[in-house]
Amino acid sequence: MRRKSLMDRVRLMGRSTIDIVAVLGRSGIFLVHALLGRGGIGGGFQLLLRQLHSVGVMSLAIIVVSGVFIGMVLALQGFSILAKYGSEQAVGQMVALTLLRELGPVVTALLFAGRAGSALTAEIGNMKSTEQLSSLEMIGVDPLKYIVAPRLWAGFISLPVLALIFSVVGIWGGSWVAVDWLGVYEGSFWANMQNSVSFTDDVLNGVIKSVVFAFVVTWIAVFQGYDCEPTSEGISRATTKTVVYASLAVLGLDFIMTALMFGDF
């Protein structure tokens, strides 16, 4: 028992690989069934609306507050560095590009994973452990259609909207600090921003990023809830996994997408 034989190690490695592949396959089948299976969202518009409210509207407060503060901090830091080179007018350009390209989509996705993703996992996990999901199946209602699909779609729709709101609020916070407080000339603040930000390259690429993040974060959150062990310990582990996996996936994908979009290959 003290020393595992070589074959045991090889066997362990093989088993963990098979486990990973199995989870990936299960989550893929799960996603396809939830999105495409048997006539879309069950219960129609009402269920989606309720989920949009709890996932999107209720996340608005944390997104707006953190957006304002991040924009203000960016303007403050940018100003103190740019002022050394006498080009503090460029602060608007810096704030806008940073928010639109990186911080808007990424920070929104991270906050969303913590605020809404963990709640989705816990909710579905609890339904599973109290056997609500199996009772639904017993009475002939497809839980993928009635429970999972509305939540997936609500996540896909609300995260890009939240990211857009985050960027706008952040730019407003930045302009408040730079123009009203630090005295950067308002005209050159906005003119520099408009000259350097392009709608297709910066704004739309940011939206594409947030759509991808929305897909990944919601998928992980809902799948972890659906796939968790139906015990209180299992739910807590699944919630932790949701936040950790979703954050890592967002940051990793962000690097890949930035390299593809702005890397000039």
Added chain:
Amino acid sequence: MQNRTLETGVGLFLLAGILALLLLALRVSGLSASANTDTYKLYANFDNIAGLTVRAKVTMAGVNIGKVTAIDLDHDTFTGRVTMEVNKRVNNLPSDSTASILTAGLLGEKYIGISVGGDDQLLKDGGTIHDTQSSLVLEDLIGKFLLNSVGKDAK
């Protein structure tokens, strides 16, 4: 009743998102519906275009009248050929106008400034500006300066 507040909330949320996209488009990226209205093409050959990029501004008397759409090397003369799109409203450029590559500020971006000539003939779509002034390359300038001071020492 509870359902109605829920629907209003979601509606306002989506409206806020659309409004945000509009704000980003109009206020932040300065996108205007008439961005690429009527333009005509002009070409100019420069000995050295160092630092000029596509989408750089084309100005006249400091006023923005167009943008650079392509930069490539002329196969026969080994000069940099710049394609510009100039607003149709500026259709009275004399054919001996001068195009020069200028720098905005000390470390700013490069742009093309066009100064007017005195010819009666006007530049047409697809016309070429022959009188050009190249980009200022710092190394060349330092080289000339050094050469000058060496020459003085020899005397």
